[in-house]
Every structure is written in structure tokens, then in C-alpha cells.
Amino acid sequence: MTDLNNKVAIVTGGGKGIGAAISMELARNGVKVVINYNTSIGSAEKLIMDIKEIGGDAYAVQADVSNLEESKKLVEEAIDHFGRIDILVNNAGITRDSTFKKLSEEDWRTVIDVNLTSVYNTTSAALSYLLESDAGRIINISSIIGQAGGFGQTNYAAAKAGMIGYTKSLALELAKSNVTVNAICPGFIDTEMVQEIPENVREKIVAKIPQRRFGQPDEIARGIIYLCKDGEYITGQQLNINGGLYM
Structure with a gap:
């Protein structure tokens, strides 16, 4: 088990929703947290x-x-403030849903850039510091949509599936180091993004989930803690937290 006290984490999109729950849970476990936000x-x-x-x-x-x-x-700024980086949680993400026939190039590129290109950007910037850690962790927040697809979500699904392939490949490259690379694939989590779905559609989604409920952001956060504390021999994996919706 890794002692997380005084470790330093960057959480992208860490100011609200799942990112906020992750930031709070890391802090509860003694981690110093750099909360990245864009507009919030x-x-x-x-x-x-x-x-x-x-x-x-x-x-x-x-x-x-x-x-x-x-x-x-x-x-x-993370290095200037805390002097080290041990954990990178790539959580930043947006949706621009549309059927493919109506999907604009702008909405395609924006979702790919925010959800997938950002993972390259942050990892490339932080990797040298993560390699200096005695227990480096890169955790990419993908999605059930990247595994199973989603109607009107070709851009989002492509980005989230790309994160999974990225995770596996980088895990292979870093396997001999102290840095593990994993993905968490949430199902439908009760955040602002899910709450924006029309009520009748939400009811249909819940009916398909074997546990008959949406997940909670803190359930994703506890998955982060598991990988950080007990994940020294776990790399290149997808941790599915989805109530049994995708197996």
C-alpha cells in the first residue's frame, strides 16, 4: 500500500462534477491537490x-x-507551488452531442481536443516529474461510451475510446518505471452532464442499469484512491464503474 500523505496530484477539470469529487477524496487521503479549471x-x-x-x-x-x-x-505552476508531481488525473471533458449527419467539424475538433489531445498535452508536460516519483500514477477518466458507443456521440466516443488505447500503449512504455497508467470508465454518473438529459430519457437509462441507479461522483473518486494506494501492480487496465451496464 502506498502512503499518499504529501503526494501531489493534478486533476484536470477538477473544479466540479467528478473532478471535484476526485480532488476532495485525494485531499482527504493527504494528497496536495492542484485543481485545474478552464472557466469554472x-x-x-x-x-x-x-x-x-x-x-x-x-x-x-x-x-x-x-x-x-x-x-x-x-x-x-504545480511544480512552483508544491515542488513535485506524483499523480496526474486526466479528467477534463466536454460533450457536443449530435447525430453524425449534423455534426460540425468544429464540434468534432473541440471534443477531440478537450477530451483526448489534452491527455497528450498534460502527460507530456508532467511525465519527467512523474518519473521522479516513487509511485507515479497516471489515471485517465474515459467513459462507458468509449467502450460501447453512444447514439449521437461519435466525437465523444472516439475521444474516450482513444483514451483507452492511449492508456494501454503508454502503460507498456512505462511498465519498467515507477509510473502506472490506467483508465477509469464511468457509466452514467449523477453530475450536471447527466442531469441535463431529459427526464424521460434518464428513466430509460436507469431501467437498463442492472443496479437500477446512476452512480455517484464519490464512487469514481474512490476508484482513484484504490489505484493510487493499492495499484502498484495494476497498469494498462480499465476500471469499469458503471453499475453493471457494460461488462
Whole structure:
């Protein structure tokens, strides 16, 4: 078991939703958290206050991780503030859903850049520091949609499936180092993104989930802690947290 006290984590898209739950759970386990946000400064600042109330340590950095130079800035600020990076959680993600016939090039590129290219950007910027850690962890938040597909989500599915292939390949390259690389594939989690789905569609989704409920963000966060604490011999894997919807 790895002691997480005073480890340092970057969580992209860490200010709200699943990212906020991950940031909070890492802080509860003694990790110093760099909360990356792009536009949600209010959520990030509130989260920092909540983390400090439980005795944790967190720092917020604005950066658009779909941009390589801003990703480098994010990593540099993390190093300037905390002096090290042990954990990188690639969680930043957006949707621009549309049937393929109506899917614009802009919506294709934007989703690919934010959800997939960002993973290259942050990892390339942080890897040298992760390799210096005695227990480096790269955890990519993919999706059940990347495994099973989703109607009107060719862009999102392509990005999330790409994250899975990326995870496996990078895990092979880093297997002889102290850095593990894994993906978590959430199912339908009760966040703002899912709450925006029309109620009648939500009911149909729940009916298909064997556990008959949406997941909670903290259930994804506990998966992160498992991989960070007990995952020294786990790499290149997909941890499916989906209530049995995809097996």
C-alpha cells in the first residue's frame, strides 16, 4: 500500500462534477491537490475552501488543457507551488452531442481536443516529474461510451475510446518505471452532464442499469484512491464503474 500523505496530484477539470469529487477524496487521503479549471473559477475556489476546512491543501490553476502551452503552464505552476508531481488525473471533458449527419467539424475538433489531445498535452508536460516519483500514477477518466458507443456521440466516443488505447500503449512504455497508467470508465454518473438529459430519457437509462441507479461522483473518486494506494501492480487496465451496464 502506498502512503499518499504529501503526494501531489493534478486533476484536470477538477473544479466540479467528478473532478471535484476526485480532488476532495485525494485531499482527504493527504494528497496536495492542484485543481485545474478552464472557466469554472467559482467552483474551483469554493472547492479549495472546502478542502482547507478538512485540513487539506489545494491550489487552483486556470488552464485550457486542450492547448499544449497552457498545459505546460499548469505543470510549471504545480511544480512552483508544491515542488513535485506524483499523480496526474486526466479528467477534463466536454460533450457536443449530435447525430453524425449534423455534426460540425468544429464540434468534432473541440471534443477531440478537450477530451483526448489534452491527455497528450498534460502527460507530456508532467511525465519527467512523474518519473521522479516513487509511485507515479497516471489515471485517465474515459467513459462507458468509449467502450460501447453512444447514439449521437461519435466525437465523444472516439475521444474516450482513444483514451483507452492511449492508456494501454503508454502503460507498456512505462511498465519498467515507477509510473502506472490506467483508465477509469464511468457509466452514467449523477453530475450536471447527466442531469441535463431529459427526464424521460434518464428513466430509460436507469431501467437498463442492472443496479437500477446512476452512480455517484464519490464512487469514481474512490476508484482513484484504490489505484493510487493499492495499484502498484495494476497498469494498462480499465476500471469499469458503471453499475453493471457494460461488462
